[in-house]
Amino acid sequence: MKITILTIFPEMFTPLHESILGRAQKAGLIDIREVDIRSYSKNKHHNTDDAPYGGGAGMVMLAQPIVDAIRDVQGEHFSGKRIYLSPRGRTLTQQMAEELAKEEELILLCGHYEGVDQRALDLCIDEEISIGDYVLTGGELGAMVLVDCVARLIPGVLGCEESAQTESFSSGLLEYPQYTRPRDFEGLTVPEPLLNGNHAHIEDWQISESLYITLRRRPEMAHAWLKGRKFTRHQKKVVDAVFDRIREEDAAQEAPQEE
Numbered sequence: 050m051k052i053t054i055l056t057i058f059p060e061m062f063t064p065l066h067e068s069i070l071g072r073a074q075k076a077g078l079i080d081i082r083e084v085d086i087r088s089y090s091k092n093k094h095h096n097t098d099d100a101p102y103g104g105g106a107g108m109v110m111l112a113q114p115i116v117d118a119i120r121d122v123q124g125e126h127f128s129g130k131r132i133y134l135s136p137r138g139r140t141l142t143q144q145m146a147e148e149l150a151k152e153e154e155l156i157l158l159c160g161h162y163e164g165v166d167q168r169a170l171d172l173c174i175d176e177e178i179s180i181g182d183y184v185l186t187g188g189e190l191g192a193m194v195l196v197d198c199v200a201r202l203i204p205g206v207l208g209c210e211e212s213a214q215t216e217s218f219s220s221g222l223l224e225y226p227q228y229t230r231p232r233d234f235e236g237l238t239v240p241e242p243l244l245n246g247n248h249a250h251i252e253d254w255q256i257s258e259s260l261y262i263t264l265r266r267r268p269e270m271a272h273a274w275l276k277g278r279k280f281t282r283h284q285k286k287v288v289d290a291v292f293d294r295i296r297e298e299d300a301a302q303e304a305p306q307e308e
């Protein structure tokens with residue numbers, strides 16, 4: 050997959066060239082490039098912004114350098130998505146990341162200041178995506194988040210395909226707790242089912258912990274996962290035990306405390 054990021058701060062993107070994504074690029078699995086919008090400005094001083102029509106605080110990014118940069122990057126036979134990172138876009142989810150990971154090419158536009166002249170978006174953008182309900186100073190961090198979560202879904206990038214599938218949000222439940230050596234750390238021990246080597250027990254423990262955490266933290270997600278799902282008699286016992294645990298904990302919390 051080829052990803053081109055249009056920005057006025059290309060030097061901000063070193064994190065995308067390190068670690069797992071850095072290795073994936075060396076292995077030729079993805080190609081991530083930053084393009085400086087400023088180099089497309091036809092303005093005498095290479096400006097990329099101007100005051101907004103209608104007044105108001107802040108500056109607006111000019112349409113011309115953005116449109117020229119996108120047209121140059123996409124060439125004649127572009128087959129992919131052109132995305133503007135924007136707080137008014139559709140909020141990024143794991144499902145959207147999975148869809149985007151199937152694209153051949155992505156062009157990401159990072160805004161700054163008050164945003165981008167609407168005409169650049171009308172002419173050259175397919176979709177606006179937000180990374181959450183808050184406002185950032187620029188689209189660069191948003192682009193990094195999007196690239197990171199999409200790139201790790203590209204086959205071969207993680208090296209271990211299963212780990213992407215069993216993680217939180219992919220399986221429909223949040224992830225169970227993870228442990229590594231030592232068995233005992235400051236008196237806190239690794240749960241017994243993970244130590245006995247019985248794969249059926251390990252799986253039961255993982256699913257019940259996942260369901261428990263999801264019911265506690267994201268009940269709407271847990272109920273969506275449970276809805277319409279067919280369980281074997283054994284799986285039903287595991288699920289029922291999680292609900293019993295929650296009921297018992299809640300009852301203990303509500304019970305009057307002894308002096």
Ligand SMILES: C[S@@+](CC[C@H](N)C(=O)[O-])C[C@H]1O[C@@H](n2cnc3c(N)ncnc32)[C@H](O)[C@@H]1O
Pocket residue numbers: 133134135136137158159160161162163164165178179180181182183184185186187188189191
């Ligand atoms: C200060 S913001 C502009 C905010 C805009 N005036 C508004 O009120 O919606 C500057 C740039 O940061 C980026 N940005 C801000 N918040 C974002 C978010 N939640 N998700 C993605 N990009 C965001 C966009 O590219 C935006 O053009």
